Amino acid sequence: MRKSPSAARRTRQRDAIEKVIGSSDRPLALEEILAGASREVRELGIATVYRSIKLLTERGQVVSVEVPGVGVRYESSGKAHHHHFHCNGCEKTFDLHACPFTEPPSLPDGFSHETHAITIFGKCDTCGHRPKPQERRRTARRA
Amino acid sequence: MRKSPSAARRTRQRDAIEKVIGSSDRPLALEEILAGASREVRELGIATVYRSIKLLTERGQVVSVEVPGVGVRYESSGKAHHHHFHCNGCEKTFDLHACPFTEPPSLPDGFSHETHAITIFGKCDTCGHRPKPQERRRTARRA
DNA sequence: GTCGGTGCAAACCTTTTGCAATCTA
DNA sequence: TAGATTGCAAAAGGTTTGCACCGAC
Numbered sequence: 001m002r003k004s005p006s007a008a009r010r011t012r013q014r015d016a017i018e019k020v021i022g023s024s025d026r027p028l029a030l031e032e033i034l035a036g037a038s039r040e041v042r043e044l045g046i047a048t049v050y051r052s053i054k055l056l057t058e059r060g061q062v063v064s065v066e067v068p069g070v071g072v073r074y075e076s077s078g079k080a081h082h083h084h085f086h087c088n089g090c091e092k093t094f095d096l097h098a099c100p101f102t103e104p105p106s107l108p109d110g111f112s113h114e115t116h117a118i119t120i121f122g123k124c125d126t127c128g129h130r131p132k133p134q135e136r137r138r139t140a141r142r143a
Numbered sequence: 144m145r146k147s148p149s150a151a152r153r154t155r156q157r158d159a160i161e162k163v164i165g166s167s168d169r170p171l172a173l174e175e176i177l178a179g180a181s182r183e184v185r186e187l188g189i190a191t192v193y194r195s196i197k198l199l200t201e202r203g204q205v206v207s208v209e210v211p212g213v214g215v216r217y218e219s220s221g222k223a224h225h226h227h228f229h230c231n232g233c234e235k236t237f238d239l240h241a242c243p244f245t246e247p248p249s250l251p252d253g254f255s256h257e258t259h260a261i262t263i264f265g266k267c268d269t270c271g272h273r274p275k276p277q278e279r280r281r282t283a284r285r286a
Numbered sequence: 287g288t289c290g291g292t293g294c295a296a297a298c299c300t301t302t303t304g305c306a307a308t309c310t311a
Numbered sequence: 312t313a314g315a316t317t318g319c320a321a322a323a324g325g326t327t328t329g330c331a332c333c334g335a336c
Contacts, residue, residue: 110268
C-alpha cells in the first residue's frame with residue numbers, strides 16, 4: 001500500500017463516504033460520516049470508514065481536524081486557510097474563514113512558525129437561542 | 144468521589160506528581176509526569192498518575208491542554224490567559240503568552256464566543272538549529 | 287480471473303476501574 | 312483503626328489490522 005498507486009477501485013461505500021465528506025460545508029465526526037454514508041450503503045462497516053478516511057487523507061483529499069477536548073473531525077481539503085468553531089451546545093464544528101494572524105505570530109527568540117490551529121468554542125446560532133443547554137455526550141471535557 | 148471533599152490524604156506519589164507539574168513552566172505529557180515523579184517515587188503506577196491528574200483537574204489545580212494531532216498535556220492552572228507552541232522537532236509543548244485576539248473574534252451572526260484555543264506549531268530554539276529533524280515517535284500525525 | 291475492498295472479529299493502545307494490600311491521619 | 316490511596320490486572324473505548332469472501336475492472 002505504499003509504492004505504485006496501483007488500481008484504487010471505485011466502490012459504493014467509498015463513493016458514499018467521499019460524497020458525505022465532500023458535500024459537507026463543515027468538518028464531520030466519524031459517526032456523522034458513518035451515519036450519512038450508511039444511508040446509501042446499508043451495513044457499512046466502521047472499519048471501512050476508517051480505511052477510506054485514511055486513504056483519502058493520504059491522497060490529500062481529506063484533512064483531519066482535531067477539536068481540543070472533543071475529538072477528531074474530517075473535512076475535505078483544498079479549502080482556503082481557515083479555522084474552526086465548535087458549538088458547545090450541539091457539538092457540531094463549523095468552518096471559520098477569518099484568521100487573526102495578519103502576520104506571523106511573534107514567538108520567543110529562535111522559535112519558528114510552521115502552522116497553527118485555532119478553535120473557537122461557543123454557541124452556534126441555533127443553540128444560542130435555546131434557554132436550556134443540551135446535555136453533553138461522551139468525552140467532551142475541556143479545561 | 145463526588146460530594147463531601149472528605150479527607151484527601153498526602154502521599155509521596157501525589158506530592159511528587161504535583162511537584163513535577165507545578166514546577167514545570169510548560170505543559171507536560173503523561174510520560175513526562177510519570178518519568179519525573181518516578182525519580183522520587185520508584186515503582187509509581189501509571190494508574191496513580193492518571194488518578195492524581197484527574198483529582199488535581201477536578202480541584203482546579205491542573206488543566207489539560209490538547210495539542211491537535213499530538214495528544215494531551217497537563218499544566219498547572221492559575222496562569223494568565225495564554226496559548227501554546229508545540230515543537231515539531233522535540234515534541235515539547237511550551238506556553239506562549241501572546242494572544243492575537245485583542246477583541247472577541249468576529250463570528251457568523253448568532254454565534255457566540257465562549258473560549259478559544261490556539262496552538263502554534265514549529266521548531267523551538269533548540270530544534271531550529273539542528274539540520275536533521277529528529278524522528279517522530281508514536282501517533283504524531285497532523286493534517 | 288485478479289487483486290483491491292469489505293465486513294467481521296481479534297488485536298492494539300490508552301485511559302479507567304475493581305480489588306486487596308498499604309499507608310495516612 | 313478507619314478509610315483514603317496505591318499497584319496490579321482486568322475492563323473499557325476507540326482505532327487498526329488479519330483474513331476469508333466479495334466485487335470492480
